[in-house]
Amino acid sequence: MSAASQPALIEIEGLTKRFGTFTAVDDVSFQVARGEVLGFLGPNGAGKSTTMRMLAGFMIPTSGTARICGHDVQLNSVAARRALGFLPEGAPTYPEMTVTAFLRFCAKVRGFRGDALDDRVDRALGLTRLDSVRLQPVETLSKGFKRRVGLAQALLHDPPVLVLDEPTDGLDPNQKHEVRTLIQEMRAEKAIVISTHILEEVDAVCTRAIVIANGRVVADETPAELQARHPSGKLDDVFRQLTLPAAA
Amino acid sequence: MRTTLTIAGRELAGYFATPVATVFIVIFLVLQGTLTFNLGSFFERGQADLQPFFSFLPWVFLLLIPAITMRLWAEERRLGTIELLLTLPVTQTQAVLGKFLAAWAFCAIALALTFPFVITVNLLGNPDNGVIASGYVGGLLVAGAFLSIGSALSAATRNQVIAFVLAVAVCFVFAVASYPLVTEFLSRNTPILATIARRIAVLERFQDFTRGVVSVRDLIFFATFIGFWLYLNTVLVEQRKAD
Numbered sequence: 001m002s003a004a005s006q007p008a009l010i011e012i013e014g015l016t017k018r019f020g021t022f023t024a025v026d027d028v029s030f031q032v033a034r035g036e037v038l039g040f041l042g043p044n045g046a047g048k049s050t051t052m053r054m055l056a057g058f059m060i061p062t063s064g065t066a067r068i069c070g071h072d073v074q075l076n077s078v079a080a081r082r083a084l085g086f087l088p089e090g091a092p093t094y095p096e097m098t099v100t101a102f103l104r105f106c107a108k109v110r111g112f113r114g115d116a117l118d119d120r121v122d123r124a125l126g127l128t129r130l131d132s133v134r135l136q137p138v139e140t141l142s143k144g145f146k147r148r149v150g151l152a153q154a155l156l157h158d159p160p161v162l163v164l165d166e167p168t169d170g171l172d173p174n175q176k177h178e179v180r181t182l183i184q185e186m187r188a189e190k191a192i193v194i195s196t197h198i199l200e201e202v203d204a205v206c207t208r209a210i211v212i213a214n215g216r217v218v219a220d221e222t223p224a225e226l227q228a229r230h231p232s233g234k235l236d237d238v239f240r241q242l243t244l245p246a247a248a
Numbered sequence: 249m250r251t252t253l254t255i256a257g258r259e260l261a262g263y264f265a266t267p268v269a270t271v272f273i274v275i276f277l278v279l280q281g282t283l284t285f286n287l288g289s290f291f292e293r294g295q296a297d298l299q300p301f302f303s304f305l306p307w308v309f310l311l312l313i314p315a316i317t318m319r320l321w322a323e324e325r326r327l328g329t330i331e332l333l334l335t336l337p338v339t340q341t342q343a344v345l346g347k348f349l350a351a352w353a354f355c356a357i358a359l360a361l362t363f364p365f366v367i368t369v370n371l372l373g374n375p376d377n378g379v380i381a382s383g384y385v386g387g388l389l390v391a392g393a394f395l396s397i398g399s400a401l402s403a404a405t406r407n408q409v410i411a412f413v414l415a416v417a418v419c420f421v422f423a424v425a426s427y428p429l430v431t432e433f434l435s436r437n438t439p440i441l442a443t444i445a446r447r448i449a450v451l452e453r454f455q456d457f458t459r460g461v462v463s464v465r466d467l468i469f470f471a472t473f474i475g476f477w478l479y480l481n482t483v484l485v486e487q488r489k490a491d
Binding site for chain 1: 250251254255258261265327328331334335336337338339490
């Protein structure tokens, strides 16, 4: 299932989240190894963000658990979060802060000081092409820039595990291409999970795809295998077939 | 500790990056000045002390401090930044303490800007500056107590109006708990509650400070009071962060 030679950096075991009687995430288990880019697909409300929030230790699971680099996200949450770069849904940032001030704050919280802090912030600004707006308050930026500020924050400490909730949402085609190239470049030494409902993204960057519907994993395979599920060979058709029971 | 101070520093800078700081400080100073000089008959009394100033201070805090605290956690939820903050490698306690310390430092700045009162009273007479200093310490502790209540209640709801109204109400209860109206009523029915009410009353403790008495008991009271509400705050953040 995963690249067998590499140890799994993300391990999710029987993760379940219920809100009252509604089960948002239902017994989800998977592993992601170094070198893998996992595309996390599913319709809106399928449980993608909830799963990612539990993986980041933000939401407490009803049952099951997740480990990042061997650290349990519940029992050893600070160690797990040190190894994690997380882009929350909607890429939230403090609107009144400038891009540099915001990244410096995140770097300081992550324990960087002095020259190391400057280097980290400069590197993150460079990777996400934010140099031109570094002294602007985040609230004055366009949607695409805001998303990249969130991305820069996730990349700041060069973490072994990246969890990105819709990293290319709101970007124009050129920016999407840049982010995908960036993910490709970082792929070798990281375990990366990206959620998306842009299916072309799966073809472009993912080595593996998980489709989730109504909180359950309905497919976990390579993009090629996924495409082969429908006679048309189109991911759109496969997606509909998997997530709309009526269309099956 | 470093992480806590980093969070506090960001928060404090946030107050001054928005009109919150200016509006709060100006209104605080105008209100405190009007009440002291007019209602408090600062000049007519003919006494070189800051009694009128300190007697109005808790009531001004009662109105204005919930306005600071109502946004502490509710705003993070609205912006979604709570998800960012709590997925950085910080503990809930560090986040709660950082926010509280920033708000407290902000109140200290506002309080420090009332220094013209001290100058005025020193120009007009020979006040006991020790009493004035202990009054300021007491004022800062009352601010801390109200802030801890407001911060906890802000974590309990995502609605800022509810957070404000609840904070004013709860602060008011703790402010007046030792008033005869309350304690007499309680002692007629359940005497044990009257004793408790007298013990937990914030204003009664504050009055010791304004008389120049800084007692260890009062300091322990405020430390415990603030500690209790901040602990509650941490629990509420943990429970309700993802709601």
